[in-house]
Amino acid sequence: MNDLIARDRRVVWHPYTQHGVEVDPLPVTRADGAWLELAGGRRILDGISSWWATLHGHCHPRIVAAMHEQAARLDHVLFAGATHEPAVQLAERLLAVAPEGLSRVFYSDDGSTAVEVALKLVLQAWAQRGEAQRRVFVALDGAYHGDTFGAMSVGDPEPFFRALVPLLFEVRRVPADGDGATVERALADLGGRAAGVIVEPLLQGAAGMRVMPEGFVRGVRAACDGHGVPLIADEVFTGFGRTGAMFACQRAGVAPDVMCVAKGITGGTLPLAATLVREELFAAFLHDQRSRFFPHGHTFTANPIACAVALASLDLCAENDVPARLQAIGDALFDRLLPLRELPQVADVRRLGGMAAVELRTPDGDAGYLSALGPRLRAASIERGVLLRPLGDVLYALPPACVGDAEIELLGATMAALVRDVGPDQR
Ligand SMILES: *Cc1c(COP(=O)(O)O)cnc(C)c1O
Numbered sequence: 001m002n003d004l005i006a007r008d009r010r011v012v013w014h015p016y017t018q019h020g021v022e023v024d025p026l027p028v029t030r031a032d033g034a035w036l037e038l039a040g041g042r043r044i045l046d047g048i049s050s051w052w053a054t055l056h057g058h059c060h061p062r063i064v065a066a067m068h069e070q071a072a073r074l075d076h077v078l079f080a081g082a083t084h085e086p087a088v089q090l091a092e093r094l095l096a097v098a099p100e101g102l103s104r105v106f107y108s109d110d111g112s113t114a115v116e117v118a119l120k121l122v123l124q125a126w127a128q129r130g131e132a133q134r135r136v137f138v139a140l141d142g143a144y145h146g147d148t149f150g151a152m153s154v155g156d157p158e159p160f161f162r163a164l165v166p167l168l169f170e171v172r173r174v175p176a177d178g179d180g181a182t183v184e185r186a187l188a189d190l191g192g193r194a195a196g197v198i199v200e201p202l203l204q205g206a207a208g209m210r211v212m213p214e215g216f217v218r219g220v221r222a223a224c225d226g227h228g229v230p231l232i233a234d235e236v237f238t239g240f241g242r243t244g245a246m247f248a249c250q251r252a253g254v255a256p257d258v259m260c261v262a263k264g265i266t267g268g269t270l271p272l273a274a275t276l277v278r279e280e281l282f283a284a285f286l287h288d289q290r291s292r293f294f295p296h297g298h299t300f301t302a303n304p305i306a307c308a309v310a311l312a313s314l315d316l317c318a319e320n321d322v323p324a325r326l327q328a329i330g331d332a333l334f335d336r337l338l339p340l341r342e343l344p345q346v347a348d349v350r351r352l353g354g355m356a357a358v359e360l361r362t363p364d365g366d367a368g369y370l371s372a373l374g375p376r377l378r379a380a381s382i383e384r385g386v387l388l389r390p391l392g393d394v395l396y397a398l399p400p401a402c403v404g405d406a407e408i409e410l411l412g413a414t415m416a417a418l419v420r421d422v423g424p425d426q427r
Contacts, residue, residue: 004039023379026387031058034403036387045386047397047411052205052237053268056316057402063267063312070308079107079301086307093314094274097246099233099255102276106294107302111236111262112146114273115198118232118258119150120296121277122196125284128292131192134229138186138197141175142207145198145234154198156207159369176204176212180219187227197224198232201248201256202352205237208369208394209357211350217252230257230281236273240264241317242398244327244353251353257281267313268400272306325401326354329408333397336412344424347393357396358419368392377418386414395419 005024014025027039034057035043046054056063074084091105106117119137126134137154144160145151152161153168161168172190174182176199187194201217204210224231233256238248242264245251249259258281262273285294300306316322333356334349340358341349348359362371371392381388388397395418397411 021375023375026382033057033059034400034407043385044382045399045403045407045410047381047386047388047399047414049268049398049400051263051389052242052398053263054400055240055264055267055313055322056320057400060267060316060402062316063269063309066308066312067269067305070305074304076300076303076305078299080297084302084304084307086304086311087302090307090310090314091274093311094261094276097314098259098276099247099249101255101257101278102259103279104277104282106275106277107307108273108275109271109298109300110146110273111234111260112148112151113298114236114260114262114275115145115151115154115232115234116148117275117296118198118234118260118277119154121275121281121294122230122232122258124294125281126195128284128287133193134195136170136172136190136193137195137232138172138174138183138190140199140204141173142204142210143173143198143200144204144206145200146236176210176216178213178219179215180217180221180223183220184223184226187223187229194227194229196230196232196257198234200234200236201238201254202243202252203238203248203355206369206391208359208391209350209355209396211352214252217249217254221254221256224257232256232258232260234260236260236262240313241323241326241401242353242355243323244330245323246317265313266306266309267316269313270303270306270309271300272303272310320401322401323353329399329401329403330354330356332405332408333412333415336409337415340416340419343419345422346419354401355396355398356415357394358415360393360395360419360422362393366393373422377422380418380421381414384414384417386411388415388418 004027028036029039030037034046036046037043108114139154143156145155157165172186174186233249235247239261243251249256257278259276266272330351330353334351337349337356340346345361347361350357369392374390374392377390
């Protein structure tokens with residue numbers, strides 16, 4: 001175990017990790033359901049679905065079987081000029097459960113690439129319609145859309161991308177409000193320069209589990225309609241039941257023009273992403289000139305094993321009614337956490353679907369993602385046998401759908417204990 005950590009320290013660079021101060025990484029040897037087993041045999045509960053991905057639990061037998069079966073039949077084939085059953089069937093089934101109006105699926109590898117594809121499709125379509133000046137997206141304060149350059153540009157540069165701001169393209173950034181008036185004003189102001197609007201519908205994860213009113217998403221839809229620009233829904237986090245509906249847009253009663261999905265698409269087991277679009281966007285690329293195609297594709301686009309696993313995950317979503325199950329888990333967690341509202345160190349307790357969060361008060365200058373509370377609470381939760389990874393001063397849980405009552409109780413009790421331990425004065 002110590003050997004693994006020593007070797008890791010010599011050769012690995014971890015994501016979102018300050019190696020100058022980081023504690024030893026967890027040596028994980030196996031996983032089963034909601035549990036991670038560490039070298040030496042200790043088990044800890046995965047309270048955050050391994051970065052918001054694991055949907056049905058780790059190493060679910062049906063997912064593992066789909067992976068094995070497909071790997072033995074067709075492991076990989078290029079997706080330009082070739083096709084295969086898992087990719088076609090997955091496109092059919094994604095479109096069948098997606099918000100209405102979406103009719104085409106473009107595959108890629110992860111949430112960031114799904115967003116890149118969405119932005120590039122929209123921009124190139126404008127150019128091909130003779131409106132190349134439509135280049136400015138409207139995006140939200142606190143937005144997070146991934147770590148590639150386009151995704152960083154529409155994301156809020158604070159706190160992650162400050163050093164790269166000079167290289168990011170122009171975006172009109174507005175706060176979410178009650179009814180979308182902020183977005184309406186931005187679109188009116190941009191006029192013929194507006195390319196579209198991108199939002200994480202209902203729930204901004206990386207911003208600190210911020211919940212927005214359903215009326216806001218509906219207002220954004222109306223503003224987009226009024227100005228004739230597409231609404232891009234980044235459902236990379238919110239998709240596949242996390243908000244208590246299959247997709248957050250459906251919960252809000254809104255149909256986007258473009259929808260990005262990743263994370264939960266394979267039940268959180270293999271990298272795969274998809275950008276779903278309406279037929280009119282696809283049609284903007286149809287032409288007898290080959291140069292007007294969409295020159296974008298990743299080596300592992302529509303990897304058959306990932307697609308087969310995604311099909312198995314969709315089966316499980318339907319059989320176990322994962323959105324309803326996650327909603328029930330969120331209900332139970334929220335009941336457990338709500339009384340913490342009375343504590344002086346607690347600023348807010350909030351939830352949506354299967355996510356429940358406690359926002360803590362911090363001393364001046366220590367708020368947000370980089371709050372010193374984050375690493376402290378993470379270490380304390382692992383000590384108590386639960387993997388939580390606070391977004392700075394926001395302690396949250398979003399467990400996989402397989403957790404039972406005892407596991408929910410352990411999660412809730414651990415979060416409550418952590419919040420109490422912060423104390424009114426130590427903050
Ligand atoms: C995680 C996330 C992304 C980026 O997805 P990756 O698979 O990490 O590239 C994009 N948008 C949202 C809303 C996310 O939560």
